[in-house]
Amino acid sequence: MLFLLILFCWGPAILTFGQVWPLYGTPRKTVTLSSYGGHVFQEEGVWNYSTMLLREDMGVLILGARGTIFALDLNKIIHKKAMVKWEVIPSTQENCLMRGKNLETECQNYIRILHKMPDGRMYVCGTNAFNPTCDYMSYTDGNLSLENNQHEGRGKCPFDPFQGYASELVDGKLYSATYINFLGSESAVMRSLNGNIRTDDISSWLRDPSFVGMKHVAEGEENPEGDDDKIYIFFNEAAMEYDPYNKLDVSRVARVCKGDLGGLLALARKWTTFLKARLDCPVPQTRLPFLIQDVFLFCPGNWNTCVFYGVFTPQMSMLQYSAVCTYKIQDIREVFSKGKFKTVVNVDSFTKWVKSEEDIPDPRPGACINNDARQKEFLTSLNLPVKTLQFVRDRPLMDQAVEPSSQQPLLVKKGAAFTSIVVASTTALDGSIHQVMFIGTASGSVLKAVNYNGETVIIEEVQLFAHSEPVKILRLSTTVGQLYAGSEVAAVQMPLSACGHYTSCMDCVLARDPYCGWDLISNSCVAINSLHPNTHSQVIQSLRDGNPSRCPAVESPKTIKFFYPGNVVSLLCEPGSNLAQVQWHVNGHPVEQNNVYEIQHNRLLLLNATESNAGHYICTSVETSKGEDYIIQTATYELKLQDLVEDSLGQPLVQEQQKIFIALIVIVILLTLVLLALVVWTLYKGYCAIPSCSNSIEERPQCSNMMQKWGSIERVQQMN
Incomplete structure (x- = not known):
């Protein structure tokens, strides 16, 4: 009863069943990776191609798998430039096995952290059979090599290879969100490498979280308020603000400030700026909130134009809808910088989180050190008063949820669950700029979708892997115009567009693909970015309307x-x-x-x-x-x-061919029967009994006698 009451009171996350929502759920085209001009990379005996680092400065894709790291040609990943093995040593693997883990799956080294260091090296961490370990790696002169400077990865890399995690490396410091113990019962958001700081270990900060993503936004650049850069963390967790007797998960966005040093006494070596808010993606005709699975940060200009794209799936498997929601950076900032906090109260023997009506201390709890704080002589978080620190320690949750842009999802689709997303920007023929979404699915495909004036169209679905292999990761290189995807069994590469597979003007224009247009001169569908400006008048493109009326008429054969x-x-x-x-x-x-x-x-x-x-x-x-x-x-x-007359003229020839064919079949059958009879007769007469012939010549007299007979016959023939 309490659970139903919570659902009834949920608010914006629950919508009425009568609300109408258009489902743009059908891709216009369904194509294969090969027809799209893609490439597949896989190494025999290697699995879990799920960690990627684009090194566009070196022209390589660094690909992390189970026990192996590859350097692949960014333009054509089937060209393996280098690889290095990083496997678990026997003693570590045995210890993992003794502690109840599976040898073949869990007690391996899954590469989970890959980041570029300021000096050009790479920082890499692996699960190492439930003993997370990190090292430094270099790619020089075509060789990929670990420095063998291994150190503990606890808090940086997950123990469990199948547990959610997130990380970012900013200014040489690693920000990570993961579980930090063997049992997977203690979680933390940490900053390490040159000074550690982390979340407090009370449940109101993190409650059974599943981490999804982490993004750095340089909000300190050209900021009139003198604000600091932020690290945003996206995750799902058990809701603490609703029914305590029924587990209800919600999506969250949290953030910390890059310059946070922790408190002096209260919150020593703990975040003083950790705040979190509910992240809503309201899908009509559903009762429970959808949960975020991946997030992509898209910034077309400076930081205040940034938009987060998130993919969401239901927390009940019986529902088959997935959604994409977008969130403006300014809307998220508004919730954290001006919103009300939630506070805990006791109601009928259990605690409940409600909107706090208490006075908010100054400086504002959870705020970064900005110009206003500096004027009040709060130069770092170490100077913050205990009252401010105690307030944010006890009230890390905001009362207001972060709502998506336009208050609704950008896309809702029925079918295979969404798993990942990246977003590319391209300029159309008329100079308009469009964001193209590439969405990975649990059925091993990627959807290519664009929103035109509130209408989202799925241009095509490209099947990357077998239907049973979900897309685990997507990465985008705007430098070479390629998309990279990883799964359990392989990694693939595909171009952002393949205009050539549109075979007619009508097909090309109705696709509404911003990358493509129909060239009336060459009579083919061409890439817009390859055109010379003087030829634009001879190219047809209609993205918002999909109007192919300018296409010339074509007679069908x-x-x-x-x-x-x-x-x-x-x-x-x-x-x-x-x-x-x-x-x-x-x-x-x-x-x-x-x-x-x-x-x-x-x-x-x-x-x-x-x-x-x-x-x-x-x-x-x-x-x-x-x-x-x-x-x-x-x-x-x-x-x-x-025509029966014409047919009858050809009939004798056909009949003759049929007779010849039948005669050949009869001859083959007769020869087979004769041969079979000869074999049976030979065995029956005992000229070559099967058991005797398996021994040496001396031990098989029957065969010897038969050979002597054949020899005599040969000599008689020679004499004649």
Whole structure:
């Protein structure tokens, strides 16, 4: 009853069942990775390709897997430039096994941390059979090498390879969010490498969290308030502000300030700026809040233009919807810098978190040191008064939730769960700039989607891996215009666009792909960024409307097909896209399914065809865009009754060929039977019994006698 009451009182996260929501759930095209011009990399015996670091300065993709790190050519990842093994030593593996972990899966070294250091080296950490360990790594002269400067990775890298974690390396310091003990019962958000600082170990700070992502935003740059850079942490955790007797998970965004040094007495070596808020992604007609799975930071300009893109899935497996929500950096800042706090009260023998009406101390709890604080002689967090520190220690949760831009998701789709997201920016033919989302799914595909004036269209779905292999990670290189993805079994690379697979003007324009346009001169779909400005007038692109009316008319080829009376005739018609509807006409009249015509998938079947079924058949693939219907391709058939006279002229030749074929089959069968009879007769007469022939010549007299007989026959033949 309490749980139902909580659901009823949830607020903006729960919407009524009567609310209408358009589901843009169907990709216009479904294509394979090979047709998209992609590449697959995998090494025999290596698994879990789930950690990536783009080194565009070196032209390589650093790929972390289980027990192995690769350096792959950024332009073509099938070219392996270097690799280094980092496996678990036997004693560590044995200790892991003795503590109850699985040898084949858990007691291995999964690479989990890969970051570029300020000096160009890389910082790398692995789970190391539940004994997290870190090292430094270099890539020089085509060689990838660990420095063997191994040190403890507790708090930096997870113990459990299958547990959520997040990390960022900023100014040579590692910020990490993970579980910090073997049992996976204690979690922390930490800063290490040159001075440690972490979250407090009370449950109001972190309560059974599942960490998803961490992003650095340089808010201190050109900031009139003299504010500090922020580290934002995204995770899911058990909600403490609702029913304590039923576990309800919610999504959170938390943040700390880069210059935080901890308190002097209170919160010594603990964050003084750790604040968190609920992160809402309200999907209509659902009762429980969706949970964030991945986040991408997109900043088209300076820091105050930044937007977080998050992918969300339901916390109940019976629901099959996923969503993308976006959050402006300014909206998040507003909640943390001006919002109310929650505080705990006791109600009927249990605690409840409610909006705090207490006076907020000055300086504001959880705030970074800015110009206002410095004027009051609070130069670092070590100078903050105990009252401010005690307030934020007891009240780390904000009362107000962070709502998505436009108060609703950017995309809602039914089907395989979303797992990851990256966002690229591209300029269209008319100079407008569009953000293209690449969304990984649990079915091993990536969706390419764009939002035009509030309408999100899924341009295509590219199948990267087998349907049972979820996309674990996505990375984007704008330098080479490539997307990289990792799964348990392989890593793949694909271009951001493949305009060449659009085969007609209508197909190219209706795709509404900002990367592509139809060139009237070359009569092909081309990449917009490859065009010379003087040729733009000869290129067609219509992104917001998908209007291909400027496309020239194309005549479809006619196929002549003959049939015999009483036959079943099959006419094929492939739809031009997943959004297209196939329509059949015969002699200018629509075909209706009945006892003569049957439409199955992409085929029209004529059952028991008669002379009256001969005629002109046209199949059109019709796609609707902005309320207008467009014929994107046509198949034309001329169905004719087979001329019996012509057929009879060719009949003797066909019959003769059939007779020859049958005669050959009979000869082969007779020869086989003769050979079989000969073998049986030989065995029956005992000339070569099977058991005797397995021994030496001296021990097989029957075979020797038979050989002597054959020898005698040979000598007689030679004498003759």
